[in-house]
Every structure is written in structure tokens, then in C-alpha cells.
Amino acid sequence: MNLTSEQKMLVETVRRFVENEMLPLEDEIEETGRLAPEKARALFEKASANGMYAMNIPEEFGGGGLSAVDTMLVEEQFGHAKDILIRRAFGNVYEVLLKCNEAQRERWLLPTVRGERTCSIAITEPNAGSDAAAIKTRAVPDGKGGWKITGGKHFISDGEFSDFFVVSVVTDASAGAKGISLFLVDKGTPGFIIGRDQKMMGLTGTSHVELAFDEVPVGPENLLGGEGQGFKLILETLGRVRLAQVCARAVGKSVRLLNLMVSYAQERKQFGKPIGDFQMIQQMIADSVVEINASRLLVLDAASDIDNGIDARDKIAMAKFYVSEVLGRVADRAVQVYGGMGYCADLPIERMYRDARIYRIFDGTSEIHRTVVARSAMKHGEALYGTL
Amino acid sequence: MKVLVPVKRVADYNVKVRPKSDGSGVELANVKMSMNPFDEIAVEEAVRLKEAGVASEVIAVSCGIAACQETLRTALAMGADRAILVETDAELQSLAVAKLLKVVADKEGAQLVICGKQAIDDDANQTAQMLAALLDWGQATYASKLSVADGTIEVTREVDGGLETLALALPAVVSADLRLNEPRYATLPNIMKAKKKPLDTLKAAELGVDVAPRVATLSVYTPPERKGGIKVGSVAELVHKLKDDTRVL
Numbered sequence: 001m002n003l004t005s006e007q008k009m010l011v012e013t014v015r016r017f018v019e020n021e022m023l024p025l026e027d028e029i030e031e032t033g034r035l036a037p038e039k040a041r042a043l044f045e046k047a048s049a050n051g052m053y054a055m056n057i058p059e060e061f062g063g064g065g066l067s068a069v070d071t072m073l074v075e076e077q078f079g080h081a082k083d084i085l086i087r088r089a090f091g092n093v094y095e096v097l098l099k100c101n102e103a104q105r106e107r108w109l110l111p112t113v114r115g116e117r118t119c120s121i122a123i124t125e126p127n128a129g130s131d132a133a134a135i136k137t138r139a140v141p142d143g144k145g146g147w148k149i150t151g152g153k154h155f156i157s158d159g160e161f162s163d164f165f166v167v168s169v170v171t172d173a174s175a176g177a178k179g180i181s182l183f184l185v186d187k188g189t190p191g192f193i194i195g196r197d198q199k200m201m202g203l204t205g206t207s208h209v210e211l212a213f214d215e216v217p218v219g220p221e222n223l224l225g226g227e228g229q230g231f232k233l234i235l236e237t238l239g240r241v242r243l244a245q246v247c248a249r250a251v252g253k254s255v256r257l258l259n260l261m262v263s264y265a266q267e268r269k270q271f272g273k274p275i276g277d278f279q280m281i282q283q284m285i286a287d288s289v290v291e292i293n294a295s296r297l298l299v300l301d302a303a304s305d306i307d308n309g310i311d312a313r314d315k316i317a318m319a320k321f322y323v324s325e326v327l328g329r330v331a332d333r334a335v336q337v338y339g340g341m342g343y344c345a346d347l348p349i350e351r352m353y354r355d356a357r358i359y360r361i362f363d364g365t366s367e368i369h370r371t372v373v374a375r376s377a378m379k380h381g382e383a384l385y386g387t388l
Numbered sequence: 389m390k391v392l393v394p395v396k397r398v399a400d401y402n403v404k405v406r407p408k409s410d411g412s413g414v415e416l417a418n419v420k421m422s423m424n425p426f427d428e429i430a431v432e433e434a435v436r437l438k439e440a441g442v443a444s445e446v447i448a449v450s451c452g453i454a455a456c457q458e459t460l461r462t463a464l465a466m467g468a469d470r471a472i473l474v475e476t477d478a479e480l481q482s483l484a485v486a487k488l489l490k491v492v493a494d495k496e497g498a499q500l501v502i503c504g505k506q507a508i509d510d511d512a513n514q515t516a517q518m519l520a521a522l523l524d525w526g527q528a529t530y531a532s533k534l535s536v537a538d539g540t541i542e543v544t545r546e547v548d549g550g551l552e553t554l555a556l557a558l559p560a561v562v563s564a565d566l567r568l569n570e571p572r573y574a575t576l577p578n579i580m581k582a583k584k585k586p587l588d589t590l591k592a593a594e595l596g597v598d599v600a601p602r603v604a605t606l607s608v609y610t611p612p613e614r615k616g617g618i619k620v621g622s623v624a625e626l627v628h629k630l631k632d633d634t635r636v637l
Contacts, residue, residue, distance in 0.1 A: 005461050006579055012422070013465075013574045051576030064576045 001300065007073055014052065014077040021046060022081040022089060029082060029205040030351055040088040044115055047089040054093040054113045056244065061105070062113040063093070068240060068306035072248040072299050079252025082355070084205035087118075087158055092245065094121055096166055096182070096237040099225045107221075108164060108184050120162040122153040122185075122211055123234065130368040133177040133231055137213060138170040146219040147171070148191075149183065152212050155362075159194055159209035163187055167213075168230050180230035183222045191216040202354035239316045240306055242363045247299045247319040250327040250359050251292060257327075257334040257352055258288045264338055275337070284333040292330065295323040301388070314376045314384060321366040321373075324359035331356040389536070389558070391434040391443045392498035393468065394489055395427040395450050397459040398509040411607040414509070423459045425571075426504025428466070429564040432571040433534060434502050435467035442536045445469045447496060451480055451488045457587060465574035465582040472496075476592035476599065484599035486518035491595045493523060498559065500541070505530050505563040516563035526556040530565040 003011070021043060029035050047053050056071045057063025066074065078086045086092070093112050097119065100109040111117040128134040137151025149169055156165070164186045172179030185192055195210030225233045262285060265276030275281050302315035331353045335342035342349045360366045377384050399405050399414070400422040408415045423431075437443035448463035450456040451474040460471035474488045493501055501523075506513035520527030528543035532551070535542045536558075544553045546565050574582075592599060620626045630637045 005458050006583055008458065009462060009465055009574060009579045009582065010576070012462075013579065017573055049575075050573045051578075052573075055576060066576075 001297070003073070007070060010070060011073050011077055013050075014074045015080075017047065017050070017052065017089075018077055018080050022085045025085060026082055026348065026351075029084060030345075033204055035084050035088060035205050043085065043089045048115055052090055053115050054091045056095065057093050057098070057113050061098070061109060068243075068303040069300055071240075071244055072303040075244040075248035076252040076255070076296065076299070079249030080256045082205060083157075083203050086249070087161075087206065091115055092119075092158070094119060094166065094237070095240055096121070096224070096233055099233055099237070100184075103221060104184065104224070117163040118158065118161055120156050120159050120165050121238075122156045122159075122165045122167045124155050125151070125153055130365055132168065132234065133180065135168055135170060135180065137167070138173065139181065139183065139218065142217065146217060147183075148215040148217055149185070149213040150215055152210065154195075154210045155198060155208050156211055157203075157208055158206055159211065160197060160207035165211065166224060167211075168234065171227055171230075175228060177231040178228050180234075181227050182224040182230040182233055183218050184224055185213075185216060185218060185222065189216050189218070201357060202351060203358065204351065235313070238363075239313050242320055243299060243302055243306075243312070243316050246359060246363045247295075247302075247316070247323045250323045250356075251295045251299060253352060253356065254288070254292045254295065254323075254327045254330040257330050257349065258285070258292060260347075260349060261285060261288065261330075261334050261337045264341075281337060284337060288330045288333055291326040295319070295326045298322060314373060314380075317364075317369040317372040317376075320364060321360070321369040325366060327356045327359050389437075389443050389499040390445045390447060390496055391437060392489070392493055392496060392501045393427070393430050393434045393446060393448050393463065394485070394501070394503050394515070395431065395448050395459050395463050396424040396504070396507045396509075397421050397450065397452060397456045398424045398507050401425055401508055407608045407610055411609055413605065413608050421455070421458075423462050424504050424507040424509075426506060426508070426564055426566070427463075428504075428571040429566070429568050430502040430504050431463045431466050431468060432569045433531075433564060435572075436569065437500075437534075437536060438467065438469075443500075447472060447498070449474065449489065449492050451476065451485050451592065453477055460587055461582045462574065464585045464587070465579045466572060467578065468585075470586040470588070473587065473589045474592050474595070475589050478592070478599055479601055480599060481601050481603055482512045482514035483518055483602055484597070485515050486522055487597045487599065488592055488595060489515070489519050490522045491597060492590070493519070500536070500558060501525075501561045502534075503561065503563045505565050516561050520561035523559070523561065526560040527562070528554045528556055528560065529563040531562050532565050532567045534562060534568065 025039060051064055055064030055066045055074060059065035078090055097109045097112060112119050123132050125135050125137060139147035139149045142148050164184055167183050167185050168180055169183055170179055171181040191214040193212040195212055197207045197209055200208055265281050265285060266274050268275045298319040302312045302319050305312035305315060334349050335353050338349055341347055344350060399416060400420040403419050405414045434443060434446040438446050446468045448460050448468040448471040450460050454475060456473055460473060464471055472492060501519060503516040516529060517527060528545055530545045531543045532546050533544035539558050541556050541558060541560055542553060543562055544551050620629060
């Protein structure tokens with residue numbers, strides 16, 4: 001695949017920004033468990049001044065207006081850095097907010113694109129992970145045209161920092177997936193409690209919180225899309241988010257790990273020669289190179305379908321489990337090539353190894369996405385793999 | 389005031405370059421290429437002059453193969469107004485580039501040329517000086533500060549003994565040192581606009597300039613690997629090492 005000169009420049013510019021402005025902050029985040037607010041602010045301001053915030057959102061709403069393919073190219077570069085740095089520098093502005101109606105835009109979409117407000121997506125519940133339609137959080141009509149939300153969510157990324165949440169809620173318990181609606185719920189709404197930060201194996205610096213809803217009042221102005229449209233909206237919009245924030249970023253992480261592996265294989269000497277001269281090390285490098293290139297092509301091919309208005313859900317499912325598993329393998333090999341130094345927390349490999357593990361789990365486990373792909377293959381046959 | 393900024397396409401500063409196996413030069417196949425970092429500083433300075441209302445137009449120029457267009461697009465994305473590629477497949481040495489740049493500077497009626505002080509590939513550090521001589525303009529090399537007022541420029545330059553400040557009448561040639569400024573990132577809107585900015589191509593062969601190399605490269609090789617130091621036990625041993633082993637004395 002050949003990139004245009006704009007695409008190359010875009011990738012190059014974002015890469016430099018990540019390397020110069022973001023990676024130097026990682027050690028401190030790992031040590032203190034947080035990104036200092038003033039550093040987060042400075043990072044946001046610098047990225048924003050360069051038009052790098054909310055690049056995925058159309059220009060008419062103040063974003064960068066990148067195509068899906070271009071979004072994936074920059075997201076891959078984002079992926080070199082830690083999650084919290086990406087959130088603060090470039091913004092996780094979810095495309096589902098584009099479903100805001102005109103009245104909602106001023107309050108939720110536009111300030112989020114400008115970086116004045118931050119949004120988290122709240123779908124996952126203790127008993128509804130991959131099975132997102134099994135949520136129990138419900139909204140009961142209040143008799144005055146609004147609702148009262150009761151229930152709980154967990155693992156809500158960046159929930160401590162976010163100003164508002166896109167919350168999936170059952171509005172019609174008899175309608176199954178068609179009875180789910182999305183609500184925009186502001187922090188500070190009565191009865192809406194931000195719970196404890198659930199400590200994770202990796203992703204240091206990003207909070208993952210529990211949310212509790214105790215008869216939280218919401219009105220029609222909080223309803224995103226129509227009543228009962230929630231699950232459809234999730235399926236429509238979160239695929240692109242998954243491709244960008246999970247798949248493309250995972251490719252970037254694999255690239256960073258392989259860069260480290262390749263340089264160490266040439267520097268590290270044992271038995272009088274660089275370990276890169278040993279064929280078992282070479283195999284780890286060669287396999288990583290090919291798997292990373294295959295990963296990127298899967299991501300860009302799916303993105304190209306999105307840009308051409310073709311339903312990319314199957315391809316996103318393929319990318320999701322393949323790319324995240326490649327990241328897992330590359331991270332494992334990186335630890336192996338570095339040996340004890342790979343296990344030692346002095347180098348970024350150790351934390352990248354921990355960060356990598358979640359990629360096979362969040363946004364749909366490998367197992368769920370394999371099921372999607374296998375079922376689609378049995379339904380559509382060669383259409384899924386017979387040609388580009 | 390038109391400002392001309394020559395930019396060179398070089399192996400990226402992150403790349404560990406290797407000599408070709410036949411020793412004829414540096415291996416550049418499949419190597420990532422970027423704009424010479426000192427030229428980025430020059431572009432940044434010119435763009436700042438434009439933003440300050442001092443420069444009327446910033447023109448980036450590159451001499452070399454068609455791929456130099458990418459380097460020029462980067463300059464455009466940083467804020468240059470238009471670009472000129474002086475295209476040739478020939479090997480260009482500093483003097484040839486200076487001659488080509490003179491033609492462009494004359495043709496464009498440039499008042500100020502801001503170059504990087506040297507390119508990180510051959511580190512020749514000659515083009516700016518040669519260009520100033522060919523144009524018969526004043527020159528201020530290794531600039532760490534530049535200000536323009538009423539047909540003159542004031543340049544603070546980094547010299548061995550400290551800082552020296554020169555006042556020059558325009559037109560002039562300035563070469564940028566590392567501390568002149570910190571180049572900006574190209575902004576997303578400017579990256580997208582870069583393609584729409586004019587990029588003209590001149591054929592070097594049609595400019596009536598003799599670009600034939602004046603210097604022949606005999607061989608390019610990796611410097612010998614540095615060996616670790618040793619400790620000596622006595623003055624006698626030290627003298628012996630210096631005299632007989634290393635032949636320093």
C-alpha cells in the first residue's frame with residue numbers, strides 16, 4: 001500500500017509529537033500512577049494548537065475531518081504511547097456523539113470536540129461484558145416525559161476525569177436489545193455516583209471506575225438517538241472506535257516493541273556475538289515483522305470499507321482478535337529477547353507487556369470476535385475471504 | 389521582502405546509516421528520508437518573519453531528484469507559501485547547489501536567504517557561504533538570533549569565543565544554527581493544505597549552470613570501532629605503550 005504525501009506527513013508529524021511530547025512523560029506516570037493535571041493540560045494545549053485534537057470528528061463540528069483510513073494511520077502512531085497520554089493529547093471523542101440532535105450539540109458534542117468536556121462510554125456491567133444487551137441498568141418513566149435511571153456500571157475508563165457519560169440503559173425490558181437506549185448523563189446529576197477506581201494490571205494513569213445510578217433523573221434532552229435505538233447505535237458507531245482505539249493502537253504498540261527488540265538483538269552480545277545472529281532470535285523478529293504488517297493491512301482494509309460505505313463489522317472483528325493477539329505475541333517475544341531486562345520495570349517493555357493483555361479482552365473478547373467471524377464465514381462463505 | 393529557504397532531503401536523523409558494500413557512498417536504499425533538521429529551523433525562522441509581517445512571501449527550494457517534493461511539501465505544511473524544485477538526477481555538491489540557488493534567488497528577487505548551517509548527511513557547511521559569495525551578498529553564518537529592520541538585519545551568531553552580533557545590509561544570506569528556534573509541528577490543517585500550495589519544477593539542466601562535481605569521493609567506510617582504555621602500572625609502561633605500541637611518541 002502506498003500512502004499519499006499528506007498521509008506520510010501526517011504520520012510523521014504525529015510520530016514526532018508522540019516521541020517528543022508524550023513518551024518522556026511515561027516513567028513518571030508509571031511511578032506515580034497518574035499524569036499530573038498541569039502536564040495533561042499542557043499536552044492538550046499543544047496538541048490542540050496543532051489541530052491534533054479530535055482529528056476523527058468531521059470538520060463541520062470542529063474536528064480534523066480525517067477519513068477512517070487516515071484516522072487509523074494516526075491512531076497507530078498514538079498507540080506508541082500510554083492510554084492516558086493519548087486521551088489527554090488527542091482526545092477519545094466518540095463518534096456516537098455525532099448522533100446528538102441540534103439541541104444536544106452545544107451541550108455535549110461541540111465542547112467535547114474542543115476539549116472543554118470529556119466523555120466516557122458506560123456500557124459494561126458486572127453481568128454484561130461481551131453480551132452488552134444483557135445490561136440491567138434501567139430507566140423508568142417518571143410520568144412527566146422523563147425517566148429515572150437505576151443500576152450500575154463498572155470498568156468505565158477515564159470515569160474519574162470525564163464530565164459526562166454515554167450510558168446504555170434498558171427502557172423497555174420486554175423488547176430485548178431493541179429496548180435499550182443511550183442517555184447522556186452529566187457528572188453531578190442527583191443520584192449519580194462515581195465509585196471507586198478499580199485498579200488494573202496495566203493502563204496505569206487511566207481510571208476505571210464503578211458508576212452507581214439511584215433514580216437519576218433524565219429528560220428527553222438526555223436521550224441520544226431515539227428510544228430503543230441504543231443497541232443499534234452502539235453496533236453502528238463503536239466498530240470504528242474499536243478499529244481505531246484498539247486495533248490501530250495495538251499495531252503501534254507492536255511496532256514500538258519490535259523496534260526495541262531489533263535494536264537490542266544487535267547490541268546485546270552473548271557468546272561473543274550479537275544475539276541477533278542466533279536463529280531462534282531471528283525467528284522471533286521475522287514472525288513479528290510479518291504479523292505486524294499483516295495486522296496493519298487488516299486495519300486499513302477495514303477502514304477503507306468504512307470510507308466507502310461498506311459494512312466493515314466482520315473485518316473489524318477479524319482485526320480485533322488478530323491484531324490484539326499479535327500484540328500479545330510480540331510483547332511476549334520482546335520480554336524473551338530482553339531476558340531479565342525485559343522483566344525488569346526499568347524498561348518500558350515490562351509495562352507494555354502488562355498493558356498488552358487487556359487488548360484480547362476489552363471491546364469484545366477474542367472469543368466473541370472469532371464467533372462473529374466464524375458465523376459470518378458459514379453464512380457468507382467466500383465473500384468473507386475469497387478476494388480483497 | 390521575499391525570503392528563500394533552501395531545504396535538503398537527507399537520511400532521517402534517527403537512521404543509523406551504513407556505507408555501501410563497495411565503499412562508493414552511503415547506503416540510502418530503503419532508508420527513511422526527512423528534511424535536514426537545520427533546514428527545518430531555517431523554515432521556522434522564515435515563517436516567523438512572515439507571521440511578524442516582515443516577510444511578504446516564504447519560498448522553499450530544493451535541488452535534487454523528484455522525491456525532494458516530499459521535503460518541499462513538509463516545508464509548505466510548516467507554513468512556506470510556495471515551493472520550487474530544481475530537478476536533476478545528477479550528484480550535486482555544495483558548489484553546484486549554491487549555483488542553482490543563485491539562479492533561483494535572482495529569478496525570484498529574494499532579499500533574504502535563510503539556509504540550515506549544514507546538512508546532516510555530508511556536514512559540508514559550505515552552501516550558504518558559497519551562495520553569498522556567488523550573489524555577492526553579505527553573509528551571517530551560525531545564527532542563533534535574527535531580527536530584521538529597515539533594510540538591515542541583525543544576526544547574533546555562535547562563535548568559538550561566545551556570541552557575536554553582526555549588522556548586515558539586505559540582501560543577505562543567513563545560515564541557521566541549532567538554537568535559532570524550535571521548529572513547530574506542522575498543523576493538521578496545514579498538512580491538508582500543503583498539497584494545494586504551488587510547487588513549481590525547474591529543470592536544473594535548463595538553467596545554464598555547470599553542476600559537474602569538483603570533488604571526487606575515493607571511498608566511504610565505517611570508522612574503526614573504538615577500543616576501551618587500559619590501565620598502566622608504571623610510568624615506564626606508559627612510555628613503552630606510547631612509544632612502541634601506539635607510536636604516539
